[in-house]
């Protein structure tokens with residue numbers, strides 16, 4: 638695992654924790670709109686195409702240097718998040734994750750500290766690292782639900 642990848646992941650995590658993706662209201666169930674996955678897939682492509690266009694302006698030799706594309710990456714993450722919210726999909730969700738993995742593979746698969754042999758990173762590593770914020774989100778939701786239930790009882 639490359640330091641840049643860690644940096645990206647931290648960014649992802651910080652972005653996740655900084656969002657108001659916790660504004661799901663588990664206590665007041667409204668007729669919830671269903672996430673249209675085909676539409677979401679399409680929107681992810683739009684976010685990704687935009688990111689690819691921007692990356693194309695950056696010299697390939699800098700593709701492994703986070704300093705050179707942090708703005709673009711942040712924008713991309715923000716895009717996936719925003720579209721998910723607009724479409725009433727959870728963020729992050731498996732569809733978005735697999736898309737982000739695809740983008741990572743496309744741009745950062747060659748990024749490594751070891752200059753000699755590069756083994757393709759096992760999908761598992763990335764998946765696990767992406768799952769961490771997902772579990773954090775779930776834990777937070779559980780906590781919110783638990784706290785609101787508790788205050789209901791106390792009230």
Ligand SMILES: *[C@@H]1O[C@H](CO)[C@@H](O)[C@H](O)[C@H]1NC(C)=O
Pocket residue numbers: 673674675676
């Ligand atoms: C999902 O979005 C697509 C494209 O906008 C649309 O054609 C389709 O009817 C939508 N499906 C549902 C179930 O709303």
Ligand SMILES: *[C@@H]1O[C@H](CO)[C@@H](O)[C@H](O)[C@H]1NC(C)=O
Pocket residue numbers: 702703704705
């Ligand atoms: C990344 O780019 C910045 C700015 O050009 C440079 O200062 C830094 O040394 C680079 N880092 C690496 C690891 O190449």
Ligand SMILES: *[C@@H]1O[C@H](CO)[C@@H](O)[C@H](O)[C@H]1NC(C)=O
Pocket residue numbers: 697743744745746747
């Ligand atoms: C990664 O390396 C392979 C083989 O050297 C090359 O064909 C490919 O274009 C590179 N991909 C990126 C994103 O730099």
